[in-house]
Amino acid sequence: MAFWLMKSEPHVYPWEQLVSDGETHWDGVRNYQARNIMRDDMKVGDFVLFYHSNCKPPHVAGVARVCREAYPDFTALDTDSNYFDPKSSPDNPRWMMVDIEAVEQLPDTVPLGDMRENPELNGMPLLQRGQRLSVQPVSEQHFETVCGMGGLDPSSL
DNA sequence: GCCAACGTTGGC
DNA sequence: GCCAACGTTGGC
Numbered sequence: 001m002a003f004w005l006m007k008s009e010p011h012v013y014p015w016e017q018l019v020s021d022g023e024t025h026w027d028g029v030r031n032y033q034a035r036n037i038m039r040d041d042m043k044v045g046d047f048v049l050f051y052h053s054n055c056k057p058p059h060v061a062g063v064a065r066v067c068r069e070a071y072p073d074f075t076a077l078d079t080d081s082n083y084f085d086p087k088s089s090p091d092n093p094r095w096m097m098v099d100i101e102a103v104e105q106l107p108d109t110v111p112l113g114d115m116r117e118n119p120e121l122n123g124m125p126l127l128q129r130g131q132r133l134s135v136q137p138v139s140e141q142h143f144e145t146v147c148g149m150g151g152l153d154p155s156s157l
Numbered sequence: 158g159c160c161a162a163c164g165t166t167g168g169c
Numbered sequence: 170g171c172c173a174a175c176g177t178t179g180g181c
Binding site for chain 3: 007
């Protein structure tokens with residue numbers, strides 16, 4: 001069992017949309033490091049902190065779970081998609097995605113500033129300078145701390 | 158809107 | 170394989 005954090009801009013795909021969809025395919029990741037994490041490391045049942053970036057304030061909104069392991073990101077093959085990549089092909093798909101499902105909304109969203117101020121989160125990748133990865137690892141301890149800050153008992157998951 | 162940090166591209 | 174130029178991310 002591993003723990004992850006995934007970023008989404010709320011005006012692109014908000015947490016509320018995941019709740020209403022139930023589950024979704026995480027298309028559009030075009031960064032090799034993030035792809036490798038999805039392809040090699042994310043397993044069904046892993047928990048995911050759903051993070052809203054590029055908003056005021058940035059915050060963790062809810063807990064999701066991986067419900068399908070990596071498979072080709074078909075938007076890379078779709079010429080009509082903003083995520084189209086001419087270097088990807090059906091025989092040799094360059095980009096991968098996983099599916100995630102909503103698990104629990106945090107009773108209180110957890111703002112980035114609060115996370116920075118919490119010494120229990122020291123070393124969390126999200127808080128490192130210049131961190132831009134849209135899919136990143138979270139330790140179990142940090143995962144539980146963030147849940148707690150959001151008013152969610154992680155042992156209830 | 159600014160800009161620091163980082164990733165990618167492409168000429169050489 | 171180096172590295173300058175450029176594009177993107179994302180907090181502030």
